[in-house]
Structures are given as structure tokens and as C-alpha cells.
Amino acid sequence: TASPLVVAIDGPAGSGKSSVSRATATSLGFDYLDTGAAYRALAFACLARSIDTSSPDAVIAQLVDFDYEIGIDPADYFVSVGGEDVTDAIREPRVTAVVSAVARVPEVRAYLVALFRQIIAASAKSGIIVEGRDITTVVAPDAKLRILLTASEEARMGRRSAEISGESAETTAKQLASRDAADSRVVDFMNAADGVITVDSTDLDFDQTVAAVVDLVRVAEGRAEIPTN
Numbered sequence: 001t002a003s004p005l006v007v008a009i010d011g012p013a014g015s016g017k018s019s020v021s022r023a024t025a026t027s028l029g030f031d032y033l034d035t036g037a038a039y040r041a042l043a044f045a046c047l048a049r050s051i052d053t054s055s056p057d058a059v060i061a062q063l064v065d066f067d068y069e070i071g072i073d074p075a076d077y078f079v080s081v082g083g084e085d086v087t088d089a090i091r092e093p094r095v096t097a098v099v100s101a102v103a104r105v106p107e108v109r110a111y112l113v114a115l116f117r118q119i120i121a122a123s124a125k126s127g128i129i130v131e132g133r134d135i136t137t138v139v140a141p142d143a144k145l146r147i148l149l150t151a152s153e154e155a156r157m158g159r160r161s162a163e164i165s166g167e168s169a170e171t172t173a174k175q176l177a178s179r180d181a182a183d184s185r186v187v188d189f190m191n192a193a194d195g196v197i198t199v200d201s202t203d204l205d206f207d208q209t210v211a212a213v214v215d216l217v218r219v220a221e222g223r224a225e226i227p228t229n
């Protein structure tokens, strides 16, 4: 079978990557890979074993038997670790608080990048949307379509705090900003690399953002002209 059309989407937290990618994949009949979920799953596994996540060696040791599974069907999205469904648990603040420390370990990145490439190559759909921080630059620099999804800091904070209850908007904003700052030291997802198309969703609602990405996929497939507006 032909290899799938790969759509790479990067961007900061709260830009809409996960939700927009999943909805776009659903509408196009593509697979969907949430790479951040893998970093979160490893962070979860470390916490479950009381590993000191500030110790790179301790984190690296967890890769040996990291038993992780992720669904790439956008209609059946799940993440499991050791057979346990952790789809919701990996979003908990305690995981979010340590995920950047886990993700900055080079051995962790090399391990997961290789895994993501295997998952992409194994996709049986006509396309796969892969989202994260380093997809356009490291995981799939040869992707047919590469997008940097941005939004103003204010819009991103607003979207995130609308999702999280029980924490003040101010706390959410601070945590998001410090995680973006930590992650930016490892990969640059604030500036579009050469050939990467920026989609600024600040003034787009969710459906408009999905429509913008769908249009770009149509162009990449050679099925539409480049939108001029």
C-alpha cells in the first residue's frame, strides 16, 4: 500500500493542536497521533513508580520496560500504560508539572521519535496527522504538509483555563508560560522553520481553525488551489 500523507503540526500549549488535529483527522478519514500523550505517559509511569523525574538516569531506566499504547483512530482515542487506561490521568496537573523534565532528556526524545516514525509508517489510512512540538522539524521534516499552529498568549491562556476547573486563571497562566519556556529550551516551536506554514488561530473559532487546516490538506493533496484570502 502507498505510504500515508503525513501532516505535521507543532505549536505551543493551548494553541489547539490536539483538538484541531483530531477533528481534522476525523473529517478526512485520517489517523491521528498525539505525541505529547507519549511524553505524558512516560511521566505518568515515572510517577507511578515514585521515580525522581529530575534525574535523567532514573528516567532513562524507565524506558527499558515502558509498556505504552496509544490509539491513532481519532474516533477511538486512548492512551494506556502497563495495560491500564491512563487517557484522563495523563492530563492531571501532577503529570503536567513533571512532563517537561522527562521530555528534555535526549535519550527519551530519541526513543520516542523512533517510535513515532514506526507508528507513522504503519498507518493504513490515506493520511495521518501528527502533532506536538518537534514534528515539523525532527520527527517528520519531510512531511507533505507542515503547520505551525499559533495563537496569542492571551487566547491560549483563555482556552486552557476554560478547560481546567478548580485552579485560578492566574495559576493556569503561570504554569502554561513556565512549561512553554522550559519546552522552548529543548525545541523551537514558537517560530516556523523553513517551509512550515503558520496558521494563527487567535481570531478563529474552533470550526474555522479545523476548516483552515482541512483546506491546507486539500491543497497538499493537489485537490484545491491555494486559498488567497
Ligand code: CDP
Residues within 6 Å of the ligand: 012, 013, 014, 018, 035, 036, 037, 039, 040, 099, 100, 101, 103, 131, 132, 133, 134, 135, 179, 183
Ligand atoms: O496539550 P499540551 O500543550 O498541554 O501538551 P502536550 O502536547 O500534551 O505535551 C506535553 C509535554 O510533552 C510538553 O509540555 C512537552 O514537554 C512534551 N512534548 C515534547 O517535548 N515534544 C512533543 N513532540 C510533544 C510534547
Ligand code: CDP
Residues within 6 Å of the ligand: 011, 012, 013, 014, 015, 016, 017, 018, 019, 020, 159, 160, 163, 201, 204, 205, 206, 207, 209
Ligand atoms: O493541544 P493544545 O494544547 O495545543 O490545545 P488543545 O488542548 O487542542 O486546545 C485547547 C482548547 O482550545 C480546546 O478546548 C479547544 O477546543 C480550544 N480551541 C478554541 O477555543 N479555538 C480554537 N481556534 C482552537 C482551539
